[in-house]
Amino acid sequence: MRVLGVNALFHDPAAALVVDGITVAAAEEERFSRRKHGKRPVPFSAWELPEQAARWCLDLAGLRPGDLDLVAYSYDPALARPAADMGLDDPWDSLRQAYARHAPGFLATALPGLDPARVRFVGHHMAHAASGAFGAEAAESSSVLVLDGRGESASHLAARRLGDRLEPLRAQALPDSLGLVYEELTEHLGFLRSSDEFKVMALASHGTPRMLGELRRYVHPTGDGGFVAHGVPWGELCPPRRADEPWTGAHADVAASTQAVLEETLLDLVRWLHGRTHDEVLTLAGGVALNCVANSRIAREGPFSRVWVQPAAGDAGTALGAALLLAAEAGEDPAPMPGAALGREWTDAELAGRLKTAAVPFERPPDIAVTVAETLAANGVVAWFQGRSEYGPRALGHRSLLAHPGHAGNLERLNDIKGREQFRPVAPMVLTERSAEIFDGPLPSPYMLFVHGVAPAWRERIPAVVHVDGTARIQTVDRLLEPLVARMLEEFERRTGLPVVVNTSLNTAGRPMVDDPRDALECFGSTPVDLLAIGPFAVRRADLFQAGRQDWNAGTGEGGVR
Numbered sequence: 001m002r003v004l005g006v007n008a009l010f011h012d013p014a015a016a017l018v019v020d021g022i023t024v025a026a027a028e029e030e031r032f033s034r035r036k037h038g039k040r041p042v043p044f045s046a047w048e049l050p051e052q053a054a055r056w057c058l059d060l061a062g063l064r065p066g067d068l069d070l071v072a073y074s075y076d077p078a079l080a081r082p083a084a085d086m087g088l089d090d091p092w093d094s095l096r097q098a099y100a101r102h103a104p105g106f107l108a109t110a111l112p113g114l115d116p117a118r119v120r121f122v123g124h125h126m127a128h129a130a131s132g133a134f135g136a137e138a139a140e141s142s143s144v145l146v147l148d149g150r151g152e153s154a155s156h157l158a159a160r161r162l163g164d165r166l167e168p169l170r171a172q173a174l175p176d177s178l179g180l181v182y183e184e185l186t187e188h189l190g191f192l193r194s195s196d197e198f199k200v201m202a203l204a205s206h207g208t209p210r211m212l213g214e215l216r217r218y219v220h221p222t223g224d225g226g227f228v229a230h231g232v233p234w235g236e237l238c239p240p241r242r243a244d245e246p247w248t249g250a251h252a253d254v255a256a257s258t259q260a261v262l263e264e265t266l267l268d269l270v271r272w273l274h275g276r277t278h279d280e281v282l283t284l285a286g287g288v289a290l291n292c293v294a295n296s297r298i299a300r301e302g303p304f305s306r307v308w309v310q311p312a313a314g315d316a317g318t319a320l321g322a323a324l325l326l327a328a329e330a331g332e333d334p335a336p337m338p339g340a341a342l343g344r345e346w347t348d349a350e351l352a353g354r355l356k357t358a359a360v361p362f363e364r365p366p367d368i369a370v371t372v373a374e375t376l377a378a379n380g381v382v383a384w385f386q387g388r389s390e391y392g393p394r395a396l397g398h399r400s401l402l403a404h405p406g407h408a409g410n411l412e413r414l415n416d417i418k419g420r421e422q423f424r425p426v427a428p429m430v431l432t433e434r435s436a437e438i439f440d441g442p443l444p445s446p447y448m449l450f451v452h453g454v455a456p457a458w459r460e461r462i463p464a465v466v467h468v469d470g471t472a473r474i475q476t477v478d479r480l481l482e483p484l485v486a487r488m489l490e491e492f493e494r495r496t497g498l499p500v501v502v503n504t505s506l507n508t509a510g511r512p513m514v515d516d517p518r519d520a521l522e523c524f525g526s527t528p529v530d531l532l533a534i535g536p537f538a539v540r541r542a543d544l545f546q547a548g549r550q551d552w553n554a555g556t557g558e559g560g561v562r
Contacts, residue, residue, distance in 0.1 A: 001069045001330050004057065005323030006107065007127075007315050008049050009075045009100055010149075011041035011194055014316035014391075015054035016342075017061055018323040021332035023135075025057040026342040026391040028316045031515035032056070041194045043096035050319070051110045056344065058111075065114035070330075072120055072322035074127035074315075077101045079152035086153055087175035087230070122322040124151030125286070126159075126166060128310075131321025132283035133161035134334040136308040143279045143304070145269060148286035148315070149179035149194065158225055158273045161283075164328040169276055170225035178262055179288050181219055181229045185258050188234040189251055190241035201291055202424045204259040205469040207252030211237050215261045221268035225276075229265070247423070262288075263297045274303040282307045285321070289313035289449070290393065292473050296450045299442040311340040311447040312392035320391075339481065340396055340447060343389030344515060351535040354517040361543040364536050369484055372402065372533045373491030376501060379404050380530035381417065383506055385520045386484060390513070394448040395505035396475055397429060397485040399514045401529070403502040408463035410502060417527045419509035425473070428465035429503040431489055432476040438462075438500065444476040462500050475503060 005016040005026075016026035029038040032052035039045040058065065077100040083093035099106075104116035128146040136142065139161070146157040155177030158170040186200050187193040218232045234240070237257075238250040270282065282304035284295065290313050299307040310317050324334045346354070355362045365371040372382050382402040390396050401417070403410045405428055415422050432444045441452030451471040454462070465472045479486035493499045506514040506523060514520045517534060524532040524539065532539040 001327060001332055002061075002063060002067060003070045003072055003323040003326050004054060004068050005072045005074065005127075005319035005321070006050060006054065007074045007319040007322070008103070009046050009096065010315055011037050011039060012314050012316040013038040013048060013050035013053070014312070014319040015050045015057050016320035016323050017057040017063075018320070018327050018334070019061060021327050021334045023320060023324075023335065023337055023342065025060045026312070026320050027053040027056055027344065027389070028391070028512075029053045030512040031343065031389060034512060034519070036510055036512050037195055043090070043092040043099075046096040046099035047106060049106060049110050054111060065111035068114065068118060070118050070120055070326050071107060071114065072122050072127070072326045073103050073107070074122050074124055074318035074322040075100050076121035076123045076152060078121065079123055081153045086173070088150075120326060122325055124318060125154060125157035125171065126168070126325060127318035127322035128285040129157055129159045129166055129321065130325035130328070131312070131317040132285035132308070132310045133159070133166055134324040134328060135310050135317075135320065135337040136281070136283045137336050139281050141277070141279055142281040142283055143273050143277045144283045144285065145273055146284075146286040147178050147266070147288035149183055150174055150177055155179055155229075156227070156269075158269065158276075160277050160279070164331075164333060166325065166328075169273070172226045175230045176226075176228055178219070178227065178229045178265060179286070181232060182258065182262065182288070184232065185234060185254065188240050189247070189255065190243040190245060197287070198290065199421065199424065200255045201259060201293055202467075203247060203252050204255040204293070205467055205471075206423055207249065207254070207256035209257040209260040210253050211257035212260050215257050219261045219265060221265045223268070223272075225269060225272040227265050227269065259293060262291065263294045266294050266298060267301060270298050270302040270304070280305040283310065284308070285310040285313050285317060287314045292449050292451050296441055296452070299450060307442065309447065309449040311337075311390075311394065311396075311449065313449070314393065316392065340390045340392055340394070341388040341398055342391040345388040346517060346535070348535050351517055351537060354521075355534070355537060355539065358521050360521065360539055362537045362539045365538055367487070368533050368536050368538060369488040370491050371538050372488050372531065373495060375531045376402060376404050376492050377495035379407055379410075381414070381528070383514075383520060383524050383529045383532045385506065385514065385517070385532065385534040389515050392447070394475075395503060395513060396447065397477065397482055397503065399506040400503045401506050403464065404496070405462040405464045405500045405502045406496065406498055410464040414502065414504055417529065418504070418507070425467040426465060426502050426504040427473045427475060428462065428500045429475040429477055429485070429489065430500045431486055432478050434499045435474065435476045439472065439474050441474075444478070445474055446476055446478065448473050448475045450474075462498060464502055465500065
């Protein structure tokens with residue numbers, strides 16, 4: 001069975017293709033359109049579909065729209081209630097619902113040849129839940145917890161996977177929403193709502209939770225698998241911040257307090273769920289599951305033996321979850337995700353052709369991993385573009401900026417390159433077998449969705465990746481799955497004695513992660529990055545901008561391999 005999953009209604013539009021229960025491709029529309037998050041989550045944008053991502057998924061598999069058996073749309077308007085009845089201040093939500101009801105026709109227009117009768121609506125939170133329950137490593141049974149801003153009429157779902165079935169156990173009706181509370185604070189602190197919540201999480205580490213008692217009046221668990229979360233008077237807790245103003249201690253403290261009450265509530269939900277299922281494995285999905293600090297506390301203090309977080313935990317992941325759920329309901333046994341590298345890639349010949357078209361000097365060294373390690377050891381910054389792009393918001397060694405972790409100034413340097421706030425941390429990547437001697441926390445951690453304590457003996461050795469609270473959001477690298485990254489890490493350690501490299505996403509502030517070669521060249525050309533490692537090829541800034549250099553074009557007007 002060939003099932004195309006589509007997420008479109010709120011934000012992070014995406015498409016995913018599942019064939020015979022196997023995930024073939026998944027991509028976010030932002031990587032094609034170059035609009036961060038694809039679009040803003042307003043009712044007026046609800047008609048926009050991930051057309052480019054969907055076409056790419058089909059092209060990769062050699063399919064046409066008419067070849068699809070089903071299309072799974074990750075929102076079910078039949079489950080929705082009027083916004084006012086749910087206590088939401090959104091007078092235009094009826095427009096969003098109208099667009100959702102007409103989604104089959106919109107999809108048939110966007111994908112000529114598609115029979116609109118093959119479109120199925122899938123409940124938003126069931127799609128989230130399926131992305132976790134079926135995307136994780138196979139288990140006879142597992143528990144799944146979904147939390148985000150909102151779905152059709154709820155903000156939360158507790159469920160259980162039993163074989164190829166998902167059994168809902170508890171949902172929290174709107175307007176109570178942990179995700180919306182966090183979004184409100186994001187806006188109050190001068191950041192972009194439904195986009196910059198991760199900045200609030202980073203800022204929280206700079207504050208103290210002195211407002212926790214007050215916040216508990218408005219956000220708290222109810223003990224029955226649900227919670228209260230609405231009506232927080234943010235202006236009484238601290239003054240609002242304009243986007244162009246510096247943050248204050250009060251802003252950091254309200255962020256720390258909100259983070260703390262979020263973690264408390266999540267732990268209660270997790271304990272309630274375990275009391276119902278007694279499962280060993282918990283899977284998490286929904287935008288709140290991108291809060292890696294909370295995830296770590298769930299793993300550390302919660303009752304489950306193992307916690308797995310969907311790498312595309314935000315709404316983009318519902319495209320995959322909706323497709324997996326329909327495949328399971330059709331009697332197929334969904335296979336676990338093969339990893340997060342589910343997007344576009346290019347052959348060596350295609351990359352060389354792009355570089356020649358761009359007329360840039362490049363070379364093909366004997367081993368790009370060695371060349372990169374040498375540049376990093378000399379404290380250069382490297383743009384790393386390898387293999388298939390990642391599905392989800394984390395750079396996982398395919399579209400990354402790399403740097404030396406032993407120089408504390410590299411944190412400020414990378415934030416300057418990316419145009420980010422200086423309070424934001426960068427992450428380390430490390431071979432799985434080396435991780436336990438340096439980092440304390442859930443291991444392995446291949447998707448950067450937990451935080452780990454850094455061993456005291458290592459904090460001064462790798463200061464660029466140690467956050468103000470002594471933690472790091474690590475990526476562990478499996479040498480069997482990522483042999484090129486593993487070789488680069490080994491070569492870097494051979495030169496520096498450090499088994500860790502800084503890894504942050506290859507993009508600049510407000511732009512999506514780099515996805516194709518043109519994006520990589522534009523980012524490299526506009527930022528002070530020393531080396532672009534694109535496939536087996538190396539483009540050096542010193543060569544690119546060396547005054548008067550003429551020998552590289554050999555009279556052809558094009559770059560070439562040296």
